[in-house]
Amino acid sequence: QERLLQESLGRATERLLVTLLPVLDDFNLAFQNLPDALTQEESAWVDGFQRIHDKLMAVLVDEGVTAIETDGPFDPNRHEAVTNEPNDDVESGHIIATLRMGYVRKDRVLRPALVRVAQ
Numbered sequence: 001q002e003r004l005l006q007e008s009l010g011r012a013t014e015r016l017l018v019t020l021l022p023v024l025d026d027f028n029l030a031f032q033n034l035p036d037a038l039t040q041e042e043s044a045w046v047d048g049f050q051r052i053h054d055k056l057m058a059v060l061v062d063e064g065v066t067a068i069e070t071d072g073p074f075d076p077n078r079h080e081a082v083t084n085e086p087n088d089d090v091e092s093g094h095i096i097a098t099l100r101m102g103y104v105r106k107d108r109v110l111r112p113a114l115v116r117v118a119q
Helices: 002-032 040-062
Strands: 065-067 079-085 095-100 103-105 108-111 113-118
Touching: 002 040, 002 103, 002 108, 040 065, 079 095
Parallel strands: 079 113
Antiparallel strands: 065 103, 095 113, 103 108
């Protein structure tokens, strides 16, 4: 009975964490696309949003969530290939670029990383 309760709680926690990941994606995308020049007021807004992002990350880390590595060889258990393309700079079967970060929790994949892979 106790084991079933713990498993149910774990699944519910994972579902909640998975629903938070698109929010994290939106924060990361916004920070990647900041204008080069910001006014002092705009910088204050960005700092505020950075603090919110950091709090969200702290919650995820406290729950054991970590980002999936996207350097090196493609792993079908952790990565989802969007494209396979020729690339002279990267060895065949290795990741060229990350399109969306993936995350694991306690060695269980919450969401695979979306990647481009060298052919």
